Amino acid sequence: MKAAKYRKPPSGLGRPWAVAFAFAALIGCGAGDGGSTDIESGDMRLTVQLASVVVGQNRMMIEVADLAGAMIEGVGLAVDPQMATHGHGSTEVPLVSERGGGHYEAFPVTFQMPGAWEITVSATAGALSAKKTIHVTVR
Numbered sequence: 678m679k680a681a682k683y684r685k686p687p688s689g690l691g692r693p694w695a696v697a698f699a700f701a702a703l704i705g706c707g708a709g710d711g712g713s714t715d716i717e718s719g720d721m722r723l724t725v726q727l728a729s730v731v732v733g734q735n736r737m738m739i740e741v742a743d744l745a746g747a748m749i750e751g752v753g754l755a756v757d758p759q760m761a762t763h764g765h766g767s768t769e770v771p772l773v774s775e776r777g778g779g780h781y782e783a784f785p786v787t788f789q790m791p792g793a794w795e796i797t798v799s800a801t802a803g804a805l806s807a808k809k810t811i812h813v814t815v816r
């Protein structure tokens with residue numbers, strides 16, 4: 678496989694997505710979860726971690742670094758939770774706060790129902806942009 682590239686999920690549950698979901702489910706069994714690897718692209722490295730993965734409001738920590746590993750401040754971030762299999766998003770738009778040193782926090786990341794969710798984090802900083810989607814199973 679070549680370098681991972683961000684793609685918009687198809688409306689149907691195609692085979693690549695079935696594999697992705699199976700993989701997410703497999704590694705999603707770990708303690709706490711919320712940090713599954715997934716699809717990433719762009720000129721920055723995004724590290725994302727959910728403090729919880731429950732129905733309702735959750736907090737997400739985001740770290741942004743350049744490709745050499747230097748943390749980046751002042752990044753514009755958008756967090757978009759979607760339930761691809763149901764074709765809907767979240768009932769709330771997460772607000773992103775900057776915590777300094779390249780650390781950010783998004784709240785509330787709201788999952789209004791259990792099941793398979795994907796959260797896309799989009800980042801822009803000057804001419805740089807990046808996108809990362811993680812998959813979680815909300816119970």
Ligand SMILES: [Cu+2]
Binds near residue numbers: 760763765790792
């Ligand atoms: Cu749903």
